[in-house]
Amino acid sequence: MRRRPIYYAVRLGLVGIAFVGAWVAFGLVGDSWWTLVVAAGMAVTGAQVALVMHDVAHRQVFRLRRATEIVGRVVGNAGIGLAYGWWQDKHTRHHANPNHEELDPDVAPDILVWSQRQARDSRGLPRLIGRAQAFLFFPLLMLEGLNLHAAGVRALGKRSIKHRGVEGALLFVHFAAYLGAVFAVLPADKAFAFIAVHQALFGLYMGCIFAPNHKGMPTLTGDDRPDYLRRQVLTSRNVRGGRLTDLALGGLNYQIEHHLFPSMPTPNLRHAQVIVRDYCAEIGVPYHETGLISSYREALKHLHHVGAPLRTTGSQRNA
DSSP states (O other), rough: OOOHHHHHHHHHHHHHHHHHHHHHHHHHHOTTTTTHHHHHHHHHHHHHHHHHHHHHHHHOOOHHHHHHHHHHHHIIIISSOOHHHHHHOOOOOOHSTTTTTTOOOOGGOOHHHHHHHHHHHHHHHHHHHHHHHHHHHHHTTTHHHHHHHHHHHHGOTTTTTTTTTHHHHHHHHHHHHHHHHHHSSHHHHHHHHHHHHHHHHHHHHHHHHHHHHHTTSEEEETTOOOOHHHHHTTTOOEEEEOOOHHHHHHTTTTTTHHSSTTTTTTHHHHHHHHHHHHHHHHTTTTOOOEEEEHHHHHHHHHHHHHTTHHHHHHHHOOO
């Protein structure tokens, strides 16, 4: 549980250099269609910045709350246009009740449905998309970047979000600087193409990082709330892999350990895994771990399964 100041100093430094380097490359490439390659690189660096913000928000980096909030807002709001206050509120509720259909905002049926109960009760867009949601999942992730930006802006209207003025000002700085730089360097056609590629790949990468964690794992409803250990372990999935997987997923591939110990520094999770896995085997609690591709396969299979009532309803209506 000890903090890792050297690790985070190096990580924040490297991520910061990569982020700034991407914008330098954007300026150097200039008015050229090669700028779309830069947009792809910028999507990757932006997601890595989001992963750093995630660790900061969990108090893994700084001991003091004030330092945590300052860095979180600068990195999130001003850096990548992701509202720190909104995300922290949403993510805290997710950690408290992962995969609980009434209490976890990450499994709310906003666009996709996560259980057959949600499918049967769905209306509007979720009902329309739910029939083929397994096939539409990855294409829809390309809209996730824009959705994250929009959700943060919408949240500024909620009184539950602290320091809304600061949050809003930093978001405005980000969007003004981002759009100003893009349209100052590129003509309109390349500018819109750059924004489309950047935001689509940012959303896709972010979705691919977070989708393996809980999608396709059991969901809870009503008063179905097991004890803390089972609530966190049974609804989470670990992803096997080496250092490259750790880097690409920001350490969230140790999702079970992260949910049990949210403030544990990311590099320590793989050491905790040995203890947690053995303890779960000892007390008979299923501990689910799979490869990255298999995790996506399980998530898509689950999405296809829960959409079955909508396909049945559609077939009966057509008949």
